[in-house]
Amino acid sequence: MAIMWRLSLSYLRKNKTQNGFSTLLILLSTLLVATAVIILANTGNLFKEMHDRAHGSHQILSFEKDLNDPQAVYDWWQEQEHVDVSPLLQYRTLSGITFDGLDIPNLYLYMIDTPAPPWDVDKLIFASGLQPTLPEQGSVWIPTSMANSYHIAIGDTISFRAGSTNLNLTVSDIVVDVPYGAPFTNTARVWMNPTDYQQDVQALAGNDNYMFGIHFDDYSTNSRYWEKYNLEHDVPFLETKMEFESISSFYLIINQIIGFIMIFLGVVMLVIALVTIGFTISDAILANYKTIGILKSLGLTSHKMIGTYVIQYAILSLVAILPGLMLSVWISKPLMSISVSSLRAGGDDIPMQGIGAALLVSAFLFALVLLFVMLYANKARHIEPVQAIRYGMSEADHIRIAQRMNTPFFRAIGFSRYPVSVVIGFRNLMKNIRSSALILLLTMMASAVLVLGYVVVTSVSGIYQTAANWGYDNANIAAVVVNKSHFSLDKLEQVLEQDNRIQNVGWQGNTSGVIRPDTSINTQSQSTSLFLSVLDGSYDQLGFENLRGSNPRLENQISIGVNIAKTYHKDLGDLIDIYIEGQKRTFVITGVYQAIANMSVSGRITMDAMHSVNSSYKDVDVVFINVNDPVQVEPIVHALNEQFKDSTSVVTQKTLLDSVYAEAADILVYPMTLIGLLFILVTFIIIFSTCRISIRKESRTYGIYKSIGLTSSQIRLSIAMGIVILSSIGALLGIVIGIYVLPVLLELVLSGYGIVELPLILNWAGILLFACLTILAAAYGSWVSSRVIRHSSPRNLVIE
Incomplete structure (x- = not known):
């Protein structure tokens, strides 16, 4: 044993640079793999922890179309067992802010008339650590997503665009608002003092809108409640419903991407590290072939020779893996804090999970290194002293190299x-x-x-x-309607028709559809609510693309998202039954597209298809505009913003996407x-x-x-x-x-x-x-x- 230790220490001293690099290589492999494990272990946990802490909603119902009575719907949900609801929130929508001298037009705000606590659902978590009852007069609470995106702090003053005037309010607190606080979003709920809301927002043209959140004890049962709602009401729910998948997706997607890439590349680096260690040992044996042969001729056994390399790399691995593990914890925190900053309230520390898994991975890495060391060091067993002294390698290797070079x-x-x-x-x-x-x-x-x-x-x-490949339009300009009660579709249409700089226009609204499963095939499956885009215009002219097939042109045609196609095993030419406003419509699938918005649980239909259900449908959320000359985009945007600033926010496509x-x-x-x-x-x-x-x-x-x-x-x-x-x-x-x-x-x-x-x-x-x-x-x-x-x-x- 003493000889093994002396030889091992001799190798460590003799090859300091090479051993130092081998140690660093093992450290980096440990760092990357352990960091990936910690990030993956924490993916979803931070969101779940905050969602549970806030008793977050699984669905958000918004009432902006005057198609359902918000109070009646709210009262019905309050009566249901195993369901909790948030207060019925009254709000108006505004668009755009000015902060620190910077105009931010593409920010869509729900200005909330803050109700007094307590709340059963979507409780706000305050960054200040306090629990104020209401915002003080002249101040607002804003979500972490908005504060982080534009570097807004408590005490800063924000100028809100309120029609033809500006509303200056001070940020008194920053809150974690789970349903509307996800990163990469341009919508936010701003919580106002009730007096400020009545004096400054309700005085604006338009009507109040309402929303509330629903929390289910068991989210998987939500379709049963909706079926019960439809049976008990003559008019189905026709307003906007935001699902839990949409609420959670943008919280999780970045960590999923980062974690998946890091775990894959960590494994790749680990394989490279192990192979490199193997080559290092193999070549070290070859470089010391004569020395090993002499030692074996003096009586050193093969087991002891292998043991010297095992001891050497066990020491190097311990020196590398322990710091690598500690560094992985240290590096994981900032990586996660960047991607989940909107879930952190103030200076709250991120609760780290997955440390145990990282320890197991590190132990496995240590064992794997020693296993590879023994496998490669086993070559020393076959060294013949006479061949080693004569050739500096085995005779077979000497002959093979000579033949290769000749x-x-x-x-x-x-x-x-x-x-x-x-x-x-x-x-x-x-x-x-x-x-x-x-x-x-x-x-x-x-x-x-x-x-x-x-x-x-x-x-x-x-x-x-x-x-277009992400599921969006490819139009030059988007005019987003932010105040529907004050929006004049006829006036905007007239202005656009008279402007010879404009090439074509599309008017897009949205509605909800329901796909009911075939109970004869699967009695356990549930209904699916999907987002339906309704377009008065040409999808093709506005740049909407499909993975397969084409966009709908006729009343009975539809293009569906890939997740709907996958869930219901549908493809081009198939028929699909969708309930719109409670009425069943059968569509021919003409296209399948991908869209990150709504996770491709969506479809595209024509305005004619919507009119077959509701002949008076005129709901417009956004107007897409193409121009003849791209140079004219900015002047047109400026002119339309000035003329329709009370009801719409007009931005270029680049501005719209960059903000997200x-x-x-x-x-x-x-x-x-x-x-x-x-x-x-x-x-x-x-x-x-x-x-x-x-x-x-x-x-x-x-x-x-x-x-x-x-x-x-x-x-x-x-x-x-x-x-x-x-x-x-x-x-x-x-x-x-x-x-x-x-x-x-x-x-x-x-x-x-x-x-x-x-x-x-x-x-x-x-x-x-x-x-x-x-x-x-x-x-x-x-x-x-x-x-x-x-x-x-x-x-x-x-x-x-």
Whole structure:
């Protein structure tokens, strides 16, 4: 045992740099895998904890169309058992704020007449830590999502656009408002003092709207209550209903994406780390072949020889894994705090879960490292002392390398045919096939990771370029109706018809539809409520796209979201029965599309289809406008905003989407940058280690090169050139994988949110730039590792 310890410590002291890099490699693998486990373990838990704490709603009913009596509906739900409801909230809608000198037009606000507590559902969690009864007069409470997006703090004054005037109110508190506080949203509930609401908001033109939240003891039973409601009322519920899936989806999607990417890439890095450790041991055995042979000839057994490597890497693994585990906890907090900041009240610390799972993963990693060490160190068992002393390797390996280097192909790569630098670089790669294969694999994966991160971030930040592929329109301008009671459809239509700069217009409303399951097939399934887009105009002209098929044009046609198609096994040409305002309509499916909004639980129908149900339907939520000349977009937006500022908010498509997805892109930058930097660092470490080993094995050859007149710089440049060529091949393969293979993994995550084909924006200049970072890391790693050639004399190199 004493001999094993001495040999292990000797190896640790002798190869300090290489052992240091191996330790760092294990640390980084632990860091990435443990961080991914913690993030995945916490995904959903933070939302669930806050939803339970607030006794959050599962459905939100909004009354803006005067199709149902809000008080009657509210009273009915209050009477139901195993159901809790929030207060009936009275509100008006406003659009746009001015804060800190910045005009923010694309922010849609529900100005709430705050009721007095207590509330049974959707209790507000206050950032200040206090529990005020009502906002003080002249002040408001705003949600964390709004405060975080625009960096608003308690005590700041916000100017709200209220028709032709501005309403200045001070932020007295910031609240976690679960139903309307998700990140990446441009809607928010602003809680006002009742006196301010009556004096400043009710005085505006228009009527009050109402909403309330419903919390079910068992959410899966909600369809039974709705069936009961429809049986007991002559008029079905025709207003807007927001489902729990829509409430929770944007809280969870970013952590799902980050966690999934990190766990996959962590596993990839772990595999690379283990293979690298195996190669390091294998090449270390080869480099010390004679020494091991001499030790075995002196009586050291194979078990003890293997044990020296196990002890060495057990020490290195412990030194690496424990800090890696602690760093993973430290790094996980900021990553999660960025993506779930809207669920944090004030300085509340994030409750960490998954530490136990991370400990188990770390223990498994430690065991896996030792297992690989024993597998690769087992080669020492087969070392024959005589062959080791004679060849410096096994006789079979010596013959195999000699045969490989003497094939006609290798003989053709001679000093007489090609420049010396080319031959040296090429022979270095081909004589160390396993190391070259590892470098190729590593640079390929590192390039793929960097390219994937860059493409994902640019695709989300530039979503306006691929809006139609995310389920949105592709019109130049959107005029969103924020005050329906004061909105004049006829007046806006007249203005648009008289403007010769406008090419075409589409008027879009929405309604709810219900798909009832076929009880003869499945008696356990429940009804599905889906969001129906109703368009008076051409879906094609406004840029709405489908994955398959076409948009509806006739009264009996519909295009459905992918999740509806998947749930009910529907495809093009199939018939689907949908209940609209209580009336059954049968549609022919002409298209299937994907949409992140409403998680693709939606459909598109024509205005004629809606009129077949309700001939007086004129509800319009947004007007899409295309112009003849894109230069005229901003002037038209400005003119329409001035003319219809009391009822609509007119913005460009880019402004509309940026207000929602710019924050998502910013959040993705941090974890993607961390992963990219780790892979660049790993690329450098592994290439440094493998090159250092191969240089040590070829020390005699390089000594001969120096003795015949080659300089250290020439030899080092030749080695680096070979590595650059090999890593360039790996980077090119990585580009293909990063663009065409890895996004498929993201689609597995996003499919549940309504996106089955990830719309990518390919900026080839940026892609090539990020792929080149891998090549630079590889080149630098090989160059640094070859410094030993510069500091050694030809005589010493030959002696070694």
